[in-house]
Amino acid sequence: MSTATSTLPPKREITTKPRFSDKVFRAVVTTGGFSSLVILGLISLFLLYNGLNVFRTEGLGFITGFDWIVPLPEEGLPAQYGIGAMLYGTVVIGLIALFFAFPISVGAALFLSYYAPDWLKKPMVLVIDVMAAIPSIVFGLWGFFVLMPHAEYWAKLIHKYLGFIPIFDMPANAFTRSPFIAGLVLAIMIIPIITSISREIFAQTPLDRIQAAYALGATKWSMIKSVVFPYGRGGVVGGAMLGLGRAIGETVAVYTVLNIVFDIRIEVLLSAGGSVASMIVNKFGEANPDELKALMASGFVLFLVTLLINFLANFIINRTARE
Amino acid sequence: MSQANPVHSLANVAAAHSASKGDHHIAGTGIEAKNIHAWFGDKHVIDDVSIDFFPGTVTALIGPSGCGKSTFIRILNRMHEFIPTAAMAGEVLLEGKDIYQSGTDVTKIRLGIGMVFQKPNPFPSMTIKENVLSGLKLAQLKVSNQSELLESCLVRAGLWNEVKDRLNEYGGALSGGQQQRLCIARSLAVSPQVLLMDEPCSALDPGSTLRIEETIRELSASMTIIIVTHNMQQAARVSDRTGFFLSDGGPGRLIECSSTSEIFSNPKDKRTEDYVTGRFG
Amino acid sequence: MSTVTIPRPSKPWGVNFKQAIPDVVAAFATLLITYAIVAYTPLKGKLAFVIVLFLVAVIASAAISGIRRDRKAALNSISTVMIYVAGMFVIFPLGSILYEIIRRGIGGLSLGMFSTDMAVTASDAPLSEGGLIHAVVGTFYIVIIASLISVPIGILTALYLTEIKGKAAGTIRFFVQAMSGIPSIVAGLFIYAVWMIALGNQYSAAAGAMALAILMIPTVARTSEEVLKLIPSDLREAGLAMGGTQWRTVAMIVIPAAQSGLITAVILGVARVAGETAPLLLTMGGADALNLNPFAGNSSAIPFYVWKNFLLGTETAIDRAWSGVLVLMIIVLFFFSLTRFLSGRKGRF
Numbered sequence: 001m002s003t004a005t006s007t008l009p010p011k012r013e014i015t016t017k018p019r020f021s022d023k024v025f026r027a028v029v030t031t032g033g034f035s036s037l038v039i040l041g042l043i044s045l046f047l048l049y050n051g052l053n054v055f056r057t058e059g060l061g062f063i064t065g066f067d068w069i070v071p072l073p074e075e076g077l078p079a080q081y082g083i084g085a086m087l088y089g090t091v092v093i094g095l096i097a098l099f100f101a102f103p104i105s106v107g108a109a110l111f112l113s114y115y116a117p118d119w120l121k122k123p124m125v126l127v128i129d130v131m132a133a134i135p136s137i138v139f140g141l142w143g144f145f146v147l148m149p150h151a152e153y154w155a156k157l158i159h160k161y162l163g164f165i166p167i168f169d170m171p172a173n174a175f176t177r178s179p180f181i182a183g184l185v186l187a188i189m190i191i192p193i194i195t196s197i198s199r200e201i202f203a204q205t206p207l208d209r210i211q212a213a214y215a216l217g218a219t220k221w222s223m224i225k226s227v228v229f230p231y232g233r234g235g236v237v238g239g240a241m242l243g244l245g246r247a248i249g250e251t252v253a254v255y256t257v258l259n260i261v262f263d264i265r266i267e268v269l270l271s272a273g274g275s276v277a278s279m280i281v282n283k284f285g286e287a288n289p290d291e292l293k294a295l296m297a298s299g300f301v302l303f304l305v306t307l308l309i310n311f312l313a314n315f316i317i318n319r320t321a322r323e
Numbered sequence: 324m325s326q327a328n329p330v331h332s333l334a335n336v337a338a339a340h341s342a343s344k345g346d347h348h349i350a351g352t353g354i355e356a357k358n359i360h361a362w363f364g365d366k367h368v369i370d371d372v373s374i375d376f377f378p379g380t381v382t383a384l385i386g387p388s389g390c391g392k393s394t395f396i397r398i399l400n401r402m403h404e405f406i407p408t409a410a411m412a413g414e415v416l417l418e419g420k421d422i423y424q425s426g427t428d429v430t431k432i433r434l435g436i437g438m439v440f441q442k443p444n445p446f447p448s449m450t451i452k453e454n455v456l457s458g459l460k461l462a463q464l465k466v467s468n469q470s471e472l473l474e475s476c477l478v479r480a481g482l483w484n485e486v487k488d489r490l491n492e493y494g495g496a497l498s499g500g501q502q503q504r505l506c507i508a509r510s511l512a513v514s515p516q517v518l519l520m521d522e523p524c525s526a527l528d529p530g531s532t533l534r535i536e537e538t539i540r541e542l543s544a545s546m547t548i549i550i551v552t553h554n555m556q557q558a559a560r561v562s563d564r565t566g567f568f569l570s571d572g573g574p575g576r577l578i579e580c581s582s583t584s585e586i587f588s589n590p591k592d593k594r595t596e597d598y599v600t601g602r603f604g
Numbered sequence: 605m606s607t608v609t610i611p612r613p614s615k616p617w618g619v620n621f622k623q624a625i626p627d628v629v630a631a632f633a634t635l636l637i638t639y640a641i642v643a644y645t646p647l648k649g650k651l652a653f654v655i656v657l658f659l660v661a662v663i664a665s666a667a668i669s670g671i672r673r674d675r676k677a678a679l680n681s682i683s684t685v686m687i688y689v690a691g692m693f694v695i696f697p698l699g700s701i702l703y704e705i706i707r708r709g710i711g712g713l714s715l716g717m718f719s720t721d722m723a724v725t726a727s728d729a730p731l732s733e734g735g736l737i738h739a740v741v742g743t744f745y746i747v748i749i750a751s752l753i754s755v756p757i758g759i760l761t762a763l764y765l766t767e768i769k770g771k772a773a774g775t776i777r778f779f780v781q782a783m784s785g786i787p788s789i790v791a792g793l794f795i796y797a798v799w800m801i802a803l804g805n806q807y808s809a810a811a812g813a814m815a816l817a818i819l820m821i822p823t824v825a826r827t828s829e830e831v832l833k834l835i836p837s838d839l840r841e842a843g844l845a846m847g848g849t850q851w852r853t854v855a856m857i858v859i860p861a862a863q864s865g866l867i868t869a870v871i872l873g874v875a876r877v878a879g880e881t882a883p884l885l886l887t888m889g890g891a892d893a894l895n896l897n898p899f900a901g902n903s904s905a906i907p908f909y910v911w912k913n914f915l916l917g918t919e920t921a922i923d924r925a926w927s928g929v930l931v932l933m934i935i936v937l938f939f940f941s942l943t944r945f946l947s948g949r950k951g952r953f
Contacts, residue, residue, distance in 0.1 A: 008367070009360060011410040014401075017426055018850075025851035029768055032760020036780050036821060043790065043818075046797040107690025115687055124695070126944075131698050133940050135879020137907045138701065138929050141914060145922075146704050154651065188697045195694065219680035242785065249787025251882035252907075256914065277789045281885055299793040303786065310785035314778065402845060407769075434847035444838040448860030460856060461848030506842070513847060 043303060051297025054081055062297060063087065068262050068283075070291050081294040083301065085262045089179065089274020093254065094247045096183025096268060101191045102240050108191070109198035109236075110224060125199075132192035140256035143185035148257060151181045155269045167268050177259035179273035185257050186250060190243035197242060201235030201320055202228055231320075238317035245309040249302065251277040276302045352418050352516040353378040353547055354399060354436070359413035360574075361394050363406065368394055370574035371413075374566055376517070381539060381548045383558035383583065386568030387603070391575025392551045395568070396519045399549065400436035401429050417517070434462055436517040437510030442526045443502035445494030445509070452490040454505055458513040472512060480508035481538040500531020504538060511542075518542065520550040524557065536561045555599055559587055567595045626668070634664050661685050702933075709930030712923045722909075723893035727916040731923055736931065738894040739909035742809050743935070745898040746884070746905055747874055749813035750820055755870050757817075758824025762869075765825075766832040767840075767854055777829075784822035791818040792883030799887070807889030809898040812905065815883035820873040827872050831865030832858065868946045875939035879932055881907035906932045 018026070048055075055062060058081055065082020108128075112121055152175045159175075162168045205228050213223040254275045260282050261272035280295050280302075287295060354376045361369035369391040376382050384392045397403045399415055401422060414421045422432045445454045455476050459466055466472050473490070477483040482504040486497070494505055503523055510518060520539070524532040539548060539561050552558050558565050565587070566580035579592050590596045597603055638657045662685050670678035717735035725734030761780060765773050795815040799805050835858055843853030859866070884890075889902030890912055904912075906928055913925035 009358065009412040011360075011362060012412050012423060013425070014404045014409075014411065014423065017428070019428070019430065021851045022849045025849075025854070026768055029760050029763045030770060032757055033764025033768070033770070033776055034772070035757050036761055036783055036825065037776060039818060039821070040779060040783060042798070043786070043794045046794055046802070047790070050797050050801065104690045104693050107687045108694045111687045111691030115684065116691060124691070127695055127698050130937070130940065131694075133875055133936055134698075134701065135881065135907060135932060135936060137879065137881040137910050138705070138933060141910065141925060141929055142701050142704060144914075145708075146700060150651075157651075191694060191697075219676055221680040221683040222676060224683075245785045249785070249789065251787065251789040252885075252911065277787055277882070280789055280793065281882060284886055296793060296797060299790050303790045306785055306787055306790075307782055310782040311778075313785075314781045400845060402841060405841065405844070430844075430847045430849055433845050438842075438845040440838055440842060442836075442838060444836065444842050446839060446842070446857050446861065448857070448863065457843075457856070458846040458848075461843055461846050461852050463852070509842075510846065 040307075044300065047296050047300035047303060050293055051300050054294045054297040058082065062294075063301070066262055066264055068279075068294075070288065079290060079294075081291075081297070083276055083279070083298050085264050086260075086274040086276045086279045086298070087301075088264050089258075089260075090248050090276050092268065093179050093182045093186060093258070093273060093275060094244050096179060097186035097190055097247045098240060098244055100184060100187035101194055101243060104187075105191050105194035105239070105243075106198055106236060108195045109202055110228070112195075112199050113202040114220060114224065114228075125196075128192045128195050131188075132196070136189065136250060136253040139185055139189050140253040143181070143188075143253060143257045147185060147188075148176060148181055151184055152176055155180055159269055167266050169267050170269055171267065172270065174271035175269060177257055177271045177273075179258065179268045179270075182254050182258040182273060182275070183268075185253055186247040189250065189253060190246050193246060194236075194239045194243045197239030197317065198232065198236045201232040201239070201317070204321060205231045234316045234320035238313045238315075238320065241309055241313035241316070245306050245313060248309065249277055249306045250275075251281055254278045255281055352435075354517050354549075355416040356395075356399065357414040357416065359395065359398055359415070360411060361391065361398060361403065362408075362410040364408040367574040369398075370576050372568075372575075372577040373413075374577065374580050376547055376549055377564070378547050379543065379545070380563040381543045381550060381561055382564045382566060382580075383562035384549065384551045384566045384568060385553075385555060385558050386575070386598070387570075388553065389575075390568040390570040392568050393521050395575075396438075396521055396549055396551055399517070400433050400438055400519055402433075402438065430462060434458075434513050435515050436519060437513065437515035439503070439506050439510060439518065439520040439523045441522045443499055443506055445497070445502050445505050447493070447495055449494060450491045451486050451494055451497070451505060454494045455508050455512050457509060462513060464513065476508040476511040479511055479538075479542060480504045481534060481541070482508055498531070500527050500534055503527060503531070503535060507535075507538060507542075515546065517547045517549065520548065522551050522553060525553060532557070555587075559583060567592075567598060569594055569598070630664055630668055631661075634661050637664075658685075658689060705926065705930050705933055708923070708926040709928075712927030713930060717927065721892060721894045725892075727913075727921045728918045729920065731920055731927075734924075736906065736909050736924075736928060738891060739904045739906045739928065740931070741894060741896065742812075742888070742903045742905040742908070743878065745809040745903070746813040746816055746888075747878055749810055749898060750816040750877055751870060751874060753814065753817035754820035754824055754873060758821050758869070758873065759828050759866065761821070761825040762828035762832055763854065765829050767850070767858065780822050780825050783818075784826065786819070787882075788815075788819055788880050789882040789886075791815040792886035794818070795883065796886045806900060807887060807902050808900050809888060809895070809903040809905075811887040812884045812903075813898075815887050816877040816880055819880060819883070820877045823873040823876045824869050827869035828862075828866055831862050831869060834865070835861050864946055868943050871939050871943045871946070875936055875943065878939065879907055879936050881911055884908050885911065906935070 058065065061082055064084045065080065066085035067080045067082050069080040071077040071079060112124060116124060155175045155178065159168050159170050163170065209227045209231070210223060213227045218226065255278040258273050258275060258278060259271045260274055260279055262274070263272060265272055276298055280298055283291065283295055356372060356374050359369055359372045360367065372395060374382070384395065386392055394403065398411055403409050403411060411423070415423060417432070417435060446457055449457060452473060455473050456469060458464070474483060477486060482501060485501060494502060497505060524535055527535065536557065539550065542548060550561065562583045564581065565583045567578045567586060568575050569578050570576070578595055579586070579590065586595060587599055590599060634657070638653065638660050641656050641660070642653050662682055665681040665685050666678040669681040712731045714732070716732065718737055718740065720735035721738035722734045722736070761776065764770060765777055792815045795811055799811050799814060805811065839857055839861060840853055843857045844850070848856070884905050884907060888905060888908060890908050891902035891904050895901045895903040910925045910928035910932065913921040913928065
């Protein structure tokens, strides 16, 4: 009976003629909506344009070289710009920060989601949110004056007992302003980011799966291992990458606690490290127009790297959250 | 014969209602839906529905959920097109003119065909007074005597006595039933010829429901009302005519539409009878 | 009156006193053992105490559950201790930071510092001389100007995502998300490249504000989007069903309904950028004297003031830096609490 009438009429074109005011409204809002894209485009355009000459003369050496030599005008020598050491140093302090921040953040997120008593949850979330709101200059000052003396002592202990491992070796007795300390300060700065994203992801773990695990006699830990981690893995990794992105772009806090040296060293306790962002501030004040272009080029590389990390991180987090 | 009881009781209600209403002057404008089809994407949800809604009557649309009633009345005031994948075919004639004709000013159409939603939704940032008069501002209409309009709308919605001393309070402070009547008053302010109600009582308690039904009956003297409802008793109590929608898993169809007493006492279609006697749905 | 005995409500799944005794004893024993180890072995110091305590606690709790039940229970208690430690660890840095800021910053705080600048004060002059009025004014300027730029853009972006829902909505949402991860120094470099190099302007508060606006836009846009998404679509439909155009519906119904949330979004953005330092170092010049013109001439801001004094490195300069940090934290925490207050307040629906 229902198949008898199989000839459907064609779909009508629904023509809505928007009023003039709505046309204006939509145009204005759309322009506003696209402005973020425009700004991002302009940033890459201007930094690239200013740094183009440096990219041209240095070529790949800008990324791989680790000499930053600005000769005086009377010397008449060509300048050399290479941020390889800075990129290496950035990665090192980022990894050190993640090494400390990741387990603590995931642990704290688990604590907040499954262990903390109710009265403690709200204040703890507040603490984490306040941490996230603290300006980086504050972390810098605190890191330099408060954390560094302690960290120096810890570094000496590590060197004393683990010095046979190459990365803890010390060619000189200089324990301050090391990648290790910069990594510690960054770790404290990115803990709130990773914690809150992990917590959000853990909170979305389907309750029925959790209850199913408990119903099968799981302990809390085996439930977390078998349900929460498999579900939230992507989101936690994404959160860690967002943290890494923040660590890589951090300028002022790293500058105060890191001795910037254009050299690639594997000793993380030694007072010599690198960070692209801090190097820009370090060189900016006395830069001549030519060097300034090299700094713009460095900024462009930094921009691309962080944008890429953020893209990837958000992609992973969004995918996990949507599942 | 005990199974026929619900039919009889509902039929009695419906008959009593028609009788009490008696002959009234036909007011307002009718609206006619001709061969309406609707789609969401490729999914065909309404198949060839035609109903003529007579001026000054209350027409109830009943049927199990998912049979396309709500989609159908949203087609009647062009709210259907807000869903990006939506498409339709057929014509909706208001005063003999197709409201889907290209070049029509949609905002004017919606002014003439008011709508009350399932959940009471007074505008949260406005007071009771501002809520009632919001349509004037939204559609940029000018009215010489606003306080007179305010009072008459609230009176017609049956809310005046309850709120006349608190017109400057926020709408959210009212009870659910009062909020819904406020929404009715809000629709009345722009004097529509047709009022669409999409399950207006489904979120309300029985007391408020009765109060709204009273309001609907009073309003029907002056306008055409179309009400979608899940509640067969409600259809029997308030409507002059009833349309029964059903979907057999495919698109929703209009099974039959005639006077309410006929639908409840003497339905032509077996499926209508099964539905109104409570055998399914 | 019939006496119906209602049973007392109880929670048999909770921890009762008797069951807790072994745990309390174990905790006590852990402390004792730790103390003994620290006292009678070469391991010394606060750090050693903490580490030993942690290890002993892990071993003890694992041993107890292992003996009481099985390996699975032992694993469970190890993980529990570690997760508790991680949870506690998050609190320590904030405590230390706030404590040190107050301890070191309060000494330099005086009313006088809010009425003078550093124009004629030497870096080693006593704290009673000089002040940071120039920095406070600068921060005020940059926050206002950055808001004026970023709030319209941010809210329009949110409106595009929630009201227009154009084809590009997904892409824009993604880019805005990524934009919030731009390093602040890059924003500074960009403004320097455009405003100073390309357009030939000088250092100014406005230049700093432009850099901050770039960092503020994503915060405002994302928070506003969250807020606008909470407005029920019913309200929009009601507005349109009553003959309102989209523009009037958004302006008269959606935005007023979202008002307090949108204000929260703006303040959240302000809290995000008020303490930014790096972009200012490239765009503001860092004056020591009060500059009332936000559009020309070197100016300062509180983070810049802290930075400068930190680099000066004399004892009084460091004290000034800490006082600056204290003032900065008070401002940031004020905005932070304001957002909490506004979003915690019950909305009208």
